[in-house]
Each structure stands twice: as C-alpha cells, then as structure tokens.
Amino acid sequence: MKATTKERLAPWLAVIALLAIWEGTVRALNVPPFLFPGALATFEAMITFAGPISMHSWQTLWTTVVGFGLGVAVGLVLGFIIGSSRFMYRACYPLLVGFNAIPKVAFVPILVVWFGIGSVPAILTAFLICFFPIVVNVATGLATLEPELEDVLRVLGAKRLDVLLKVGLPRSLPYFFASLKVAITLAFVGTVVSETVASNQGIGYLMMSAGSQMRMPLVFAGLIVISAMAMVMYELFAVLEKRMTRWAHRGQDR
Amino acid sequence: MTATTTETPAATAAGSERAFVDFEGVSLAYDDSGNAIEDISLSIRDGEFVAIVGPSGCGKSTFMKLCTGLHGPTQGSVRVAGEPVTGPLKISGMAFQNANLLPWRTTLDNVLLPLEIVRPYRSQFRKRRAEFVGWARELLRTVGLEGYEDQFPWQLSGGMQQRASICRALIHQPKLLMLDEPFAALDAFTREELWCVLRDLWQAQRFTVVLVTHDLREAAFLADTVYVMSKRPGRIVERREIDLPRPRELETTYREPFTSLVLELRAQIGEIRGGAA
Ligand SMILES: Nc1ncnc2c1ncn2[C@@H]1O[C@H](COP(=O)(O)OP(=O)(O)O)[C@@H](O)[C@H]1O
Ligand SMILES: [Mg+2]
Numbered sequence: 001m002k003a004t005t006k007e008r009l010a011p012w013l014a015v016i017a018l019l020a021i022w023e024g025t026v027r028a029l030n031v032p033p034f035l036f037p038g039a040l041a042t043f044e045a046m047i048t049f050a051g052p053i054s055m056h057s058w059q060t061l062w063t064t065v066v067g068f069g070l071g072v073a074v075g076l077v078l079g080f081i082i083g084s085s086r087f088m089y090r091a092c093y094p095l096l097v098g099f100n101a102i103p104k105v106a107f108v109p110i111l112v113v114w115f116g117i118g119s120v121p122a123i124l125t126a127f128l129i130c131f132f133p134i135v136v137n138v139a140t141g142l143a144t145l146e147p148e149l150e151d152v153l154r155v156l157g158a159k160r161l162d163v164l165l166k167v168g169l170p171r172s173l174p175y176f177f178a179s180l181k182v183a184i185t186l187a188f189v190g191t192v193v194s195e196t197v198a199s200n201q202g203i204g205y206l207m208m209s210a211g212s213q214m215r216m217p218l219v220f221a222g223l224i225v226i227s228a229m230a231m232v233m234y235e236l237f238a239v240l241e242k243r244m245t246r247w248a249h250r251g252q253d254r
Numbered sequence: 255m256t257a258t259t260t261e262t263p264a265a266t267a268a269g270s271e272r273a274f275v276d277f278e279g280v281s282l283a284y285d286d287s288g289n290a291i292e293d294i295s296l297s298i299r300d301g302e303f304v305a306i307v308g309p310s311g312c313g314k315s316t317f318m319k320l321c322t323g324l325h326g327p328t329q330g331s332v333r334v335a336g337e338p339v340t341g342p343l344k345i346s347g348m349a350f351q352n353a354n355l356l357p358w359r360t361t362l363d364n365v366l367l368p369l370e371i372v373r374p375y376r377s378q379f380r381k382r383r384a385e386f387v388g389w390a391r392e393l394l395r396t397v398g399l400e401g402y403e404d405q406f407p408w409q410l411s412g413g414m415q416q417r418a419s420i421c422r423a424l425i426h427q428p429k430l431l432m433l434d435e436p437f438a439a440l441d442a443f444t445r446e447e448l449w450c451v452l453r454d455l456w457q458a459q460r461f462t463v464v465l466v467t468h469d470l471r472e473a474a475f476l477a478d479t480v481y482v483m484s485k486r487p488g489r490i491v492e493r494r495e496i497d498l499p500r501p502r503e504l505e506t507t508y509r510e511p512f513t514s515l516v517l518e519l520r521a522q523i524g525e526i527r528g529g530a531a
Contacts, residue, residue, distance in 0.1 A: 148350040148434075155322045155342045156372040156426070166367065170358050247358045247406060 037217040042224065045217035053218075056206040057225050060191055063119050063202065064229075067126025068187040072180070075131040079138025083172065084164055089143055096135060104129040105193050112198045122194040122202060129190035130183040137179035141172025174248035177241035181234050188230045273297030273333070274462050275321060275430070280330035281487075282316055289328070290316045292487035298479075300429075301460045305473035307519075308483030309527065314466040316488070318432050321464060322346045334430070344372050346430040347423030351438045353415035355407035355422070362403040365390040365421045372426050386425075393421045396458075397451050413444035417451060424455070431456075433465045437472065446504055449475055457501060470519050474498075475507050480519065484526055492522055 019039045025031075026038035033041050046053065082092045107128055111121035145167060153163055195204025203222045210218040242249060275298040283289045291313035298304050306314050319325040320332050323339040332339045347368070355364045369375040369386050379386065394403055397417040407415055416436060423431060433452075437445040453476060456463055467473050473480045474496055482492035498512065506512050 146352070146354055148352060149354040151319070151322075151324055152348050152350075152354065152423070153371060154324060155344065155346055155348055156368050157342055157344045158371045162371055166370065167356065170356070173358075245358075247408070 034214045034216050037220055041217045042220040045215075046221040046224070049218055049221065052206065053203075053221060053225060056201060056203050056222075057229065059119070059201040060122075060188075060195065060203040060226065061229055063122040063195075064126050064184075064187045064191040064233075067123040067190060068130055068184055070123070070127040071131035071183055071187065072134060074127070075134025075179075075183070076138060076176070078131070079135040079172075079176075080142065082135065083139035083142025083168065084160070086143075089139065093139075096132065100132045104190060108194050108198055111194070117198045117200065119199070119201070121198045122191045122204075125194035126187040126190035130187040133179040133182045133186070134176065137175035138172050141175035142168040144171065174241070174245040177237070177244055180237040181241065184233045184237055185230050188226065188233070192226060272300075272336075274300040274302070274335060275464075276331075276333040277320070278331050278333075280320060280327045280332055282313075282320060282325065283328045284316075289487040291320075291483075292489050293330070294488070294490055295330075296481065296490055296493070298462060298464070301462055303456055303463045303465070303476060303478045305465045305467055305477035305480045306483060307467060307470060307473050307480060307523070308488060309485050310468075312483045312485050313488030314483060315434055317483075318348070318434055318464065318466065321430070322348065322432055343430065344426070345428050346432055347426065347428035348432045348434070349416075349419045349423040349436050350433075351435040353407070353412075353419035355415055355418060357407055360404050360406055361394065361399065361410065361418050362387065362390055364407065364418060365394060365425050368422060368426045375426060390421070390425055393424060394418070396455065397421055411444075413440050413448060416440060416448060420452070420455070424459075424461075429461055431461050431463045433463065435466050435468065438468060445469075445472070450504065452476060453502065470516050470523075471507055474512065474516050474519065475502060475504075482519070482523060482526065491526055494519065 023039040026036060031038075037045070078092075082088050082096075104125055108121055108125055111124050115121055115124070142164065145163065149167065150163065153167070158166075191202065192204035192207075195202035196208045199205045203226045207219045207222040210216075210222065275296075277294050277296050280294045281289045281292045294317070306317060308314055316325070320327055320339075321334070321343075323332075323334075323341050323343040326332075326339075334343055335345070355361075356367070359367070366386060370379050375382075375386070391400075391403060394400060394417075397420065399414060399417055399421070402410060402414065402418075407418065410418065416439075420433075420436065423433075437448050440448065449472060452463075456476075463476075465473070465476060477496055480492075480494045480496060481490050482494070483489065484491045496515070498506070498515075507516075
C-alpha cells in the first residue's frame, strides 16, 4: 500500500478502531444499555429514530448557521472598526476579553426571559459564543503592518483607508478564514447548550428529553449526529480557507 | 547666449549648484530623550548619488524620514526642489532592507501598487492599466526579472525580491530614490550584482539617490558623495566626494585607487568611533 493512501485511510481506521473498542468494552463489562449503550445499539437507535433525529438535526443546523452568519457579520464589522485604529484597539480590546470570559451559558436564562423558549435563544447563544474569535482575528490582521511598508505607502500619499484596503484587508483574510473554522464549532456548542435548557426542538432538546426517559441509545445517537455535523462544517471552512488564501499556505501544499 | 543673458554669471553659478534637497540646521527629537539627529546642513544636487554611512541608531533612517516629509524637523528647515517640505513627498520612492512585498500579489502587481495609490495615476489606473503594465514589465526587464512577472514574492530569492522592491520604488518615476540599507540582507555576490543593477538604473534615469548603508565599498562604488554620521545624536562629521571616473566597473573596487579610498574612509570612521566612545 502506498504511503499516501495509507495516510488517507488513517482517520477512517481510527474511527473503526474506536467503534470496536467502544462496542467491545461495553460487551465485555456487560454494561446495561440504559447506562452506556454500545456502538451497535446506538447505530440501531439512529436508524429507528431516523425521522425525529433528522428533524431535530435540521433545526440545530439552521439555527447554528443563522447564529454563525450573525457572528460573521458582526465579527467582521467590529473587527474592522477595532483593527483600523490604534485608539479603538486600545479602547475595546479589554472589554472584548472581559466579555469573552463570561460563560455564554449564563446568557441563556436572560435570553429566555427576553425572547421565550425556541429558536431565538439558540441563534443568539450561537452568535454570542462565536463572534469573538472572528473579531480578534480580523482586528489583529488589520492592525499588523510593518512600519517600513507603511512608510513606502505613506510617502505616496496613501490615506489610512488606502492602507486598510490594499494591505490590511487582504492580510487579515487568512486570519478571518482561520477563525471561521473555530467559530462554526463554537456556534454548534452555543446552539446545543441553549436547546438543552430553552427549547423543545433541536438535537440538544432531543438528547435532554431522551436522557430523562433513560433512552440512552438515542442520546448517544444525537451526540454522534451533532459531532458529524460540526465536523462537516469545520471541513467545509477548512477547504474554503485553503482556497481563498493559498498564498498564506505557501510551500505546504504545493 | 542672448536668450539666457538675463541671468548674471553669479546667478548662473548658483543655479547650476542649486540644491535639490537642502537641509539647513536640521535637528529632530522624537521624544524627550534628546535629539536623534542634530544640526544637519547639507545639500544634494539634482541627480546626485549620495551615500550615508554611520553606526546603527545614529539617525540614518531618521534622515530619510525628514527627506521624504514623513516626519517634520524639530529645528531647521528641509527644502526639496526649492519648496519647504510639509508632508509626504510623493516624488520620492523608498526601498528598505526587507523587501516587504505583499505575498498575495504577483511580482507585477506588487510593482504596480504605487500607481494605485499615488496621484495622478490612481484615478487613471483602470483606464491606463495596459500602459502601466507595460512600464512595470519594462522596469522588471531592466533589473533582470523578465519572466518572473507572474510569480509570487515567496517564489523569488531574496535578491530577486529586492530587485522587485526597487522596481516598486521606481514605478511612479520619482525624482528622489531613498534606499535604506537595501542590500544589507543579501549575500556578497548578489549584493554586488545589485550594485550594478542600481548603477545602471541610475545612469539611465538620473534620479537623485540617497543610499543608507553600512558597507563602505558599496558607498564608494555607487556614490558621488559620501556623508559620514556620528553616533547619536547624529551629525554629519565628514563629507567625501568620490571622484572616481564613471561608469565604474566592479573590478575597480579591488584595485587602486579605490582600495585606498575605502581604507581612508574606514580610518576616519574608526577615529569617530574611537573619539566618541
Ligand atoms: N519613531 C521613533 N520614536 C522614538 N525614537 C525613535 C523613533 N525612530 C527612531 N528613534 C530613535 O532615534 C535614533 C535614530 O534612529 P534611526 O534613524 O532609526 O537610526 P539608524 O537608521 O541610523 O539605525 C535611535 O536612537 C532610535 O531609537
Ligand atoms: Mg535604520
């Protein structure tokens, strides 16, 4: 087998190995399925409840994507504002760091009071949790400019906006796309957390209610579906990142 | 004769000697740590090639900033082309030790960047793009980068990046080329190749050059006049005209009288360092 094919198969082998160990351990120790179902029982549940699972997954997916979209929009604007002036950078950075330190779950009760239970708190939690890395990355990319390059441009009469558009913005793109990968996974976390406490739809809700009825195979099925969705989205943005900012990955994939 | 007799002989003499860059008693203090450069008076003729040498931190880059209007003097006056300098001088082009090309732009697009920014070209950029591309290609050809126009900077060697950086400094046809240790990071062979590239560009276009360097051979090989600066606060402590015939060839740098000239310069700098320390 060639080394490259081996490498390509490696992640799948790891998944299969993990599933085997999972199923093997549960069987060997004879753990009752209402505590910790094996891989097969989970897979069965996934097929039996395919209808409800896909309905709830869809709910989780679209709320996450909407929250993520909001996060990207707000993150870009805030990042641009903060990154484009030293003063704003100095002024806003501590605030942002402080805000980021708040566990976003703490916002869910507030959001429920304001918007009731349902999709809105899920969207907003996803948004709150995911916009921060985007702001930081865009701002950092914009704010870094070699003083000498600045001189080269300023002597030509370049205005602040020229420098931002010609240098800052293109330079911050790799940072931006890198942050999207992080942000989309965080957005899923936000949505699911919110769904477990403040919704009657979505994978988070499904897992919560199935758990309370001791239907553990279904809970685990939800877990796997959510991680699969997050993984696919992550890969999507990883590919997008590579496509959009080839120059930043020079030498790696040539 | 009749057409020009309106000028007196004295005025004519002054006219031919009229400074293109004129520093009069210029000092600059960035902050309250004292002057970075102090009481600098010198004048540079139109088309003159000037080299400035001096120890690190003596204010050579500061001199560049004053020349190009990126920074104003604390004392004294700076005039370029007869006008007091009040802001960034777009008739100048700059290049530094680090080529600082933009990695997402091809070599050609990097060279074109100034034309997207500087007046009056910026407003004509779309309409005259084909023409501008022609200029850039021609310039790249003269520095030996033909065929590399569509490569990205990170695909070029250090010397090639520096060539492109010099093209970027020259694309808007500046009257004043400011080079701040442009060859310092290159290996000896590449450096000497680039001396010749710069020599030929200057010989052909006759812009005024201010070259900051640590390399006395480089200064003596390229310049008409070498200025030596003291340690901080930087002052001009020596002005040396290099009257070697032009065009100069690389080989001459290994022979008399070039070698003794460099040795003399070296001795002078040794004195300054010894005296100031
Ligand atoms: N922007 C600045 N603010 C404060 N001090 C500066 C600044 N730029 C340079 N200096 C100081 O001025 C002196 C001269 O610096 P510079 O002109 O860069 O020297 P050189 O280019 O000869 O090495 C140094 O002591 C340096 O620390
Ligand atoms: Mg310097």
